[in-house]
Amino acid sequence: MLDARNITFGFHSQAPLLTQLSLSLERGEWLGLSGDSGAGKSTLGKLLAGLLRPQQGEIYADDKPLLSRGLRPVQWLPQSPELAANPRWRVKKLLCEAWCPPKSLMQDFGIQPDWLSRFPSTLSGGELQRVCVLRALAPGVRYLIADEISTMLDPITQVELWQAVRKVAERQRLGVLVISHDAALLGRLCSKRFHLAQGTLSTVHDARSAINQR
Numbered sequence: 001m002l003d004a005r006n007i008t009f010g011f012h013s014q015a016p017l018l019t020q021l022s023l024s025l026e027r028g029e030w031l032g033l034s035g036d037s038g039a040g041k042s043t044l045g046k047l048l049a050g051l052l053r054p055q056q057g058e059i060y061a062d063d064k065p066l067l068s069r070g071l072r073p074v075q076w077l078p079q080s081p082e083l084a085a086n087p088r089w090r091v092k093k094l095l096c097e098a099w100c101p102p103k104s105l106m107q108d109f110g111i112q113p114d115w116l117s118r119f120p121s122t123l124s125g126g127e128l129q130r131v132c133v134l135r136a137l138a139p140g141v142r143y144l145i146a147d148e149i150s151t152m153l154d155p156i157t158q159v160e161l162w163q164a165v166r167k168v169a170e171r172q173r174l175g176v177l178v179i180s181h182d183a184a185l186l187g188r189l190c191s192k193r194f195h196l197a198q199g200t201l202s203t204v205h206d207a208r209s210a211i212n213q214r
């Protein structure tokens with residue numbers, strides 16, 4: 001279980017953005033997170049992935065504190081794939097940095113063989129997003145924080161991306177936190193939903209657990 005216990009976090013000398021917040025994500029579970037712009041959703045995602053540290057409280061992945069180096073068991077996937085892509089590396093090097101996905105998985109993610117020899121700047125945002133999502137799914141990863149990852153994609157590519165992520169998530173029993181402003185998307189993907197406001201989480205009660213019922 002990915003377990004955040006009573007975490008409080010604020011940037012620099014600003015007032016805390018998150019206050020005594022607790023959240024648990026089980027292996028194999030899909031949780032949704034919504035909230036107004038600036039509420040702190042990405043910040044919470046980065047804390048859960050160990051990219052930021054809470055000023056108070058603790059975060060454990062499967063009863064162990066988050067690692068600050070090595071392969072992270074919790075991967076944060078940002079909306080803008082450019083943030084995660086070294087512009088000087090060709091796509092093959094980028095994709096195979098932590099592990100080299102098999103061809104079948106590249107096909108599931110719609111990654112074309114000719115992309116591998118190109119630089120990231122020559123792919124569209126949606127194409128690069130698919131590369132960055134797949135590279136984060138290395139064996140050993142147990143939780144994903146998907147932070148608005150499909151926002152820039154057209155509806156068909158969105159569906160294909162989520163189907164591909166779901167296939168890997170089922171096989172590797174990944175726990176997935178989906179951060180989005182799209183309530184319908186969260187309703188389709190997630191069995192439970194939370195809303196972040198004023199530094200704390202509340203449960204959203206109209207979630208349909210499509211993914212777990214199919």
Ligand SMILES: Nc1ncnc2c1ncn2[C@@H]1O[C@H](COP(=O)(O)OP(=O)(O)OP(=O)(O)O)[C@@H](O)[C@H]1O
Nearest residue numbers: 011012017035036037038039040041042043044181
């Ligand atoms: N490195 C930083 N230093 C100072 N303030 C920051 C930093 N990163 C984010 N913030 C501030 O923290 C607040 C929460 O930002 P965050 O990105 O977590 O919000 P969000 O809920 O994900 O918003 P959105 O839906 O617009 O993506 C914002 O007011 C933002 O300006």
